[in-house]
Amino acid sequence: MNKVPIEAGLILAGILFMLGLISVLIRRNIIFMLISVEIMLNAAGLAFIVAGARWAQADGQVMFIFILTMAAAEVSVGLALILQIYHQLKTLDSDAANKMHG
């Protein structure tokens, strides 16, 4: 594990983040947007761990644990909101939620 350049890890994190970003921007389905946000969070966590491994400090992995926790809480609340949206609007189209209060 000693010959892999540091830039390769960060480049991988950047490419994954960019793919998640593109997916958030082009999708209309709400669940696909949630999945894309998860991809972006995972890429950010990868960048943290690469940085922590480069300086041999535990802070990168600590940050990844916090990111993991936050992603889990966000997914549960986001899915509950998606259930409510589907119950009200009968569709998963994010453009359908364009009126306030009915």
Next chain:
Amino acid sequence: MQLTFYVASSIAIVATVMVISRHNIIHALLYLVVSFMAIAVVFYIIGAPFMAALEMIIYAGAIVVLIIFVIMMLNLRAEEVEQERQWLSRGILIGPAILSIILLGELLYILTTGEISGSNYQTVDPKAVGMSLYGPYVIGVELSGILLMSGIVGAYHLGRQKKKIVHRFLEQVEE
């Protein structure tokens, strides 16, 4: 060790491209699990084996399964897949893709011509992570606990469905 890193990262990139281009949402989630597994392998190579296990357990094992459960609860029919095929046309890909590729180009330029010294990854022990979590970062652990609890309570309240009772002339909403 270098070859394994490049193979795992290319699998991660290919799997993520497949995630963002699928019409069927379950297919996209399966490719997402593959992507998370590849990234877990990258974590292991970099020297964070505990994080690799944690990623598999929590990300691929809990979050993706939670999304699959909710999708099954929604009871989507075949016409939703068809609708997704109509929504995801080639035309809308151009704008965000161009902007994002420009951003990525900037990032790659900075990363490759910058002064990132050192070319070795050192393994960080899980014990060091634990000492750090219970030492300087104990506030973060407490706040994560509070966040998770508020997430649970919020998800419970938001996920409740109210039954509508139609009582002849009036519509009553009963919880």
